[in-house]
Amino acid sequence: MSGPGFGNYQNEIYLHGLEGRIPPFTTDPTALEASARERMEPGPFWYVAGSAGSGATDRANRAAFDQRRLVPRMLTDATERSLRTTVLGTELPAPVLLAPVGVQSILHPDGELATARAAAELGVPIVLSTASSYTLEQVAEASGAGPRWFQLYWPNDDAVCVSILERARAAGYTTLVVTLDTWTLAWRPHDLDQSYLPFIRGVGTAIPLSDPAFRAGLARSPEDDPGSAVLHWVSMFTGTDRGWDRLSFLRAHWDGPILLKGVLHPEDARRAVDAGMDGVIVSNHGGRQVDGAIAALDALPAIAEEVGAEAEVLFDSGVRGGADVLKALALGAGAVLLGRPYAYGLAHDGADGVRHVLRGLLADLELTLGLSGHRSPADLSPAALTRQP
Ligand SMILES: Cc1cc2nc3c(=O)[nH]c(=O)nc-3n(C[C@H](O)[C@H](O)[C@H](O)COP(=O)(O)O)c2cc1C
Numbered sequence: 001m002s003g004p005g006f007g008n009y010q011n012e013i014y015l016h017g018l019e020g021r022i023p024p025f026t027t028d029p030t031a032l033e034a035s036a037r038e039r040m041e042p043g044p045f046w047y048v049a050g051s052a053g054s055g056a057t058d059r060a061n062r063a064a065f066d067q068r069r070l071v072p073r074m075l076t077d078a079t080e081r082s083l084r085t086t087v088l089g090t091e092l093p094a095p096v097l098l099a100p101v102g103v104q105s106i107l108h109p110d111g112e113l114a115t116a117r118a119a120a121e122l123g124v125p126i127v128l129s130t131a132s133s134y135t136l137e138q139v140a141e142a143s144g145a146g147p148r149w150f151q152l153y154w155p156n157d158d159a160v161c162v163s164i165l166e167r168a169r170a171a172g173y174t175t176l177v178v179t180l181d182t183w184t185l186a187w188r189p190h191d192l193d194q195s196y197l198p199f200i201r202g203v204g205t206a207i208p209l210s211d212p213a214f215r216a217g218l219a220r221s222p223e224d225d226p227g228s229a230v231l232h233w234v235s236m237f238t239g240t241d242r243g244w245d246r247l248s249f250l251r252a253h254w255d256g257p258i259l260l261k262g263v264l265h266p267e268d269a270r271r272a273v274d275a276g277m278d279g280v281i282v283s284n285h286g287g288r289q290v291d292g293a294i295a296a297l298d299a300l301p302a303i304a305e306e307v308g309a310e311a312e313v314l315f316d317s318g319v320r321g322g323a324d325v326l327k328a329l330a331l332g333a334g335a336v337l338l339g340r341p342y343a344y345g346l347a348h349d350g351a352d353g354v355r356h357v358l359r360g361l362l363a364d365l366e367l368t369l370g371l372s373g374h375r376s377p378a379d380l381s382p383a384a385l386t387r388q389p
């Protein structure tokens with residue numbers, strides 16, 4: 001796409017104004033959370049909005065973006081521009097993916113199906129969480145010809161793990177994302193104070209409960225005894241940390257690219273590459289795991305420097321607007337993943353809400369790319385930024 005492609009959303013909104021129409025909800029990424037809060041029950045709202053401990057890392061993620069500023073260049077002829085990018089050898093319409101977000105049916109009854117439909121329409125990849133409210137196959141059908149990746153919460157039963165990976169491959173998920181930072185849940189006061197944890201209530205268990213290997217290990221079927229099945233799954237996918245030597249198991253059972261999510265130290269990125277992984281996702285889980293952890297954006301440059309030339313380096317945690325995407329790309333990310341903003345879009349209006357948030361972000365990204373003097377994501381380097389004290 002050349003010229004204003006995604007940026008057309010801006011024209012569309014202004015033209016609708018001539019007919020007295022305004023957007024379904026805010027286009028301001030900083031107002032999205034408050035707007036979602038008005039429509040959501042406190043349990044689900046705080047499950048999404050909340051973070052670990054004191055919230056220091058969540059705030060640090062945003063502060064790290066605020067400390068970097070773009071330095072726009074003029075008269076660069078950025079009229080014709082494109083967000084197209086290649087990630088792991090595949091061309092994407094923009095350097096943006098939807099981060100794995102579990103239990104989406106607490107946000108909207110259509111949950112992951114709605115997210116998959118909206119993303120597929122725009123050609124943006126989804127990363128389906130192991131904690132999905134719908135099965136791998138149901139989400140694949142909703143995603144259709146759209147690109148899809150699968151995020152693994154690594155079950156401690158190898159047969160169940162292999163069965164889930166085989167189903168994911170068969171259903172057209174091309175890339176495996178292995179999340180390392182959430183082998184047990186952090187201390188999350190907002191959820192604790194309400195005693196609210198969706199998956200022990202049976203939300204987000206569609207993948208294991210539909211899995212033949214998982215079902216084979218149950219004394220009674222999930223239909224007869226849902227409570228025991230859910231508890232069996234909880235003990236299988238949380239509570240067990242693993243070592244670097246175990247990655248060879250995943251490598252042996254997945255014949256596509258594998259990325260490790262939750263990497264914040266350059267030495268861990270190096271170990272990932274040494275273990276045969278195709279890349280890393282620099283992330284602190286949106287501040288939801290280690291309270292006091294380094295801002296993900298501050299961790300990015302050293303990791304890009306360590307492995308960027310030989311492996312894929314993706315980024316998430318704190319991305320809200322187009323400028324944030326540009327800053328992460330300038331610091332070495334090949335693409336970014338968006339978390340909470342699209343979850344709030346889903347909570348507002350199902351697939352339409354996800355589409356509105358995503359089109360808004362991509363329009364803002366394309367406009368800000370051009371106005372800061374760049375024609376493509378590949379033009380960005382640390383030289384595009386300055387750092388505020
Ligand atoms: C409600 C919620 C559920 C999440 N579930 C998962 C998950 O199942 N698997 C995973 O790897 N990350 C999960 N994440 C983390 C996101 O993938 C991502 O790292 C994070 O949201 C990025 O930060 P941001 O929300 O500031 O954009 C979840 C995040 C939220 C907000």
Ligand SMILES: O=C(O)C(=O)c1ccccc1
Pocket residue numbers: 101102103131182199204285288
């Ligand atoms: O809440 C989360 O951050 C998360 O990663 C998760 C973990 C298990 C089930 C659902 C979401």
